[in-house]
Amino acid sequence: MNAPVGNPDAVLDCAHLVRRFGERTAVDDVSLRIAPGETYGLLGPNGAGKTTTIRMACGLLRPDAGTVRVAGLAVTTAAGPAKKLIGFVPQDVALYPDLSVRENLRFFGRLYRLSRRALERRVDEVLDLIELRDRAGDRVDSLSGGMRRRLNIGAGLVHSPTLLVLDEPTVGVDPQSRHAILESVTRFGEEGMAVLYTTHYMEEAERLCDRVGIIDRGRLVAEGSPRALVALVAERDRVRLSAAGNLAAYAAACGRLGRVEGAARTGDHGEVVELVVKDARSLLPDLLDLAHAQHVDIRSVEIDEPDLEAVFLHLTGTALRE
Ligand SMILES: Nc1ncnc2c1ncn2[C@@H]1O[C@H](COP(=O)(O)OP(=O)(O)OP(=O)(O)O)[C@@H](O)[C@H]1O
Numbered sequence: 001m002n003a004p005v006g007n008p009d010a011v012l013d014c015a016h017l018v019r020r021f022g023e024r025t026a027v028d029d030v031s032l033r034i035a036p037g038e039t040y041g042l043l044g045p046n047g048a049g050k051t052t053t054i055r056m057a058c059g060l061l062r063p064d065a066g067t068v069r070v071a072g073l074a075v076t077t078a079a080g081p082a083k084k085l086i087g088f089v090p091q092d093v094a095l096y097p098d099l100s101v102r103e104n105l106r107f108f109g110r111l112y113r114l115s116r117r118a119l120e121r122r123v124d125e126v127l128d129l130i131e132l133r134d135r136a137g138d139r140v141d142s143l144s145g146g147m148r149r150r151l152n153i154g155a156g157l158v159h160s161p162t163l164l165v166l167d168e169p170t171v172g173v174d175p176q177s178r179h180a181i182l183e184s185v186t187r188f189g190e191e192g193m194a195v196l197y198t199t200h201y202m203e204e205a206e207r208l209c210d211r212v213g214i215i216d217r218g219r220l221v222a223e224g225s226p227r228a229l230v231a232l233v234a235e236r237d238r239v240r241l242s243a244a245g246n247l248a249a250y251a252a253a254c255g256r257l258g259r260v261e262g263a264a265r266t267g268d269h270g271e272v273v274e275l276v277v278k279d280a281r282s283l284l285p286d287l288l289d290l291a292h293a294q295h296v297d298i299r300s301v302e303i304d305e306p307d308l309e310a311v312f313l314h315l316t317g318t319a320l321r322e
Contacts, residue, residue: 010069011036011163011194012057017066019052026052028218029066029299034163034211039185039195041209043202049218050198051091054165057196058088070163084112087161091168093152097141101132101151104140105158112159122158129187130154131180146177153181157188164188165196170204182208222301229303237280237303240266241273241287245296253290259283 012034019027027049034040042050055061057068059075059082068075073082095104105126109119127133130150140148153169166185170178185208188195199205205212206226214222214229222229231237243250247265251273255263260283262276277283280303291298 009035011038011071012040012196013067013069013072014053014057015067015069017053017056017068018064019056019061020064025218027056027063030215030218030220031066032213032220032223034194034196036162036194037189037192038210039189039197039208041205041212042196042198042215043200043205043212044198044215045200048215050200050215051167052218053215054088054167054196054198058086058165059083060088084159085162087156087159087164089153089156089164089166089169091171093148095140095148095151095155098139100137100139101143101154102127102136104151105154108155109158114159119158122160126154126157129157129184131184144174144177146173146180149173150177150180150184153184161193163194163196167198168200169197170199170201220300222303224303231280231303237277239275239277239280239284239287240302241275241291242267242271242299242302243273243291243296244271244299245291245294247271247273247296250291250294250296253294254287257283257286257290 010033012032014033015031017027017030018025030049030053032040032042042053044050052061056063056066057075059068059077059080062077070082070085073080073085075082075086096107099107102123105123106119109122114122124133127136130153132147132150132154135143135147140151143151149169153166156164156166169185170181173181182204185195185197189210197205197208209226211223211225212229213220247270251263251265254260254273254275259278260275261278264274266272266274275287284301288298
């Protein structure tokens with residue numbers, strides 16, 4: 001049976017996802033959780049693994065390893081109850097150009113077998129959410145590109161999903177539609193929906209997301225609130241390094257570095273090194289060099305407060321946007 005298990009507080013629970021394409025590991029041991037009403041941004045440059053991660057999260061792509069649960073239900077590439085809880089909005093617009101805005105929404109609602117009355121009510125709600133009520137009767141091929149993007153989001157919303165997954169929804173849209181999209185995503189969170197949002201625009205992640213995961217070359221290299229991540233480049237921070245190797249020796253060596261005010265091995269299985277440091281920004285390279293010298297494999301860095309671009313640059317040595 002597909003009984004709910006795992007963390008009941010998590011709407012989405014991805015554990016240790018791995019996906020390879022030939023020789024290339026596109027997603028390398030990514031775990032993330034999203035709580036009800038939480039907007040989580042997956043931030044990374046082109047090719048970092050964002051789309052591959054969310055396609056696995058939605059059951060559109062089979063992971064080579066790892067599991068996905070939505071509201072405790074296993075997500076697989078086969079049809080199942082978990083899939084009904086997910087609304088997926090792809091990067092490319094998938095709509096019927098010769099149908100009206102309203103007819104498109106009805107079409108997607110019928111796929112989920114909503115009753116006629118429930119469907120009409122929900123279509124009206126969605127038209128308000130995406131701010132297209134005044135265009136409801138217009139054919140899609142008469143809409144601007146940005147309006148089509150908004151309708152594309154509406155199509156993912158019409159069955160009232162518990163989890164909405166949006167893949168770079170503002171790429172290439174006009175400023176007015178971009179604003180409307182960002183406003184509506186804020187409202188989804190306020191209404192209790194969990195949102196997984198991929199972007200390579202730092203300012204979007206900073207504005208919209210309760211929490212951001214920074215992904216680089218398939219690895220989730222840092223996770224936290226925008227403010228907490230920004231603290232990575234501020235004056236004194238708590239740093240949690242998830243790692244594998246001789247962590248007792250590594251923690252002791254970190255403690256001997258200047259500017260480290262405390263170092264301890266923690267975590268349920270001793271897999272974390274926790275540090276209190278002054279100016280994590282300048283210290284992080286030393287911590288990573290030390291890990292390298294001691295053959296310690298750092299899996300992720302977590303910080304409890306300048307901007308996310310700086311954080312990204314600092315963590316990966318590359319810019320978020322090429
Ligand atoms: N179907 C596929 N076959 C082969 N390689 C793939 C496939 N899909 C993705 N990849 C590779 O996996 C890596 C991650 O791609 P992915 O599309 O997940 O990144 P992304 O962060 O979403 O980037 P973008 O912002 O450009 O969409 C890239 O190196 C990409 O070339």
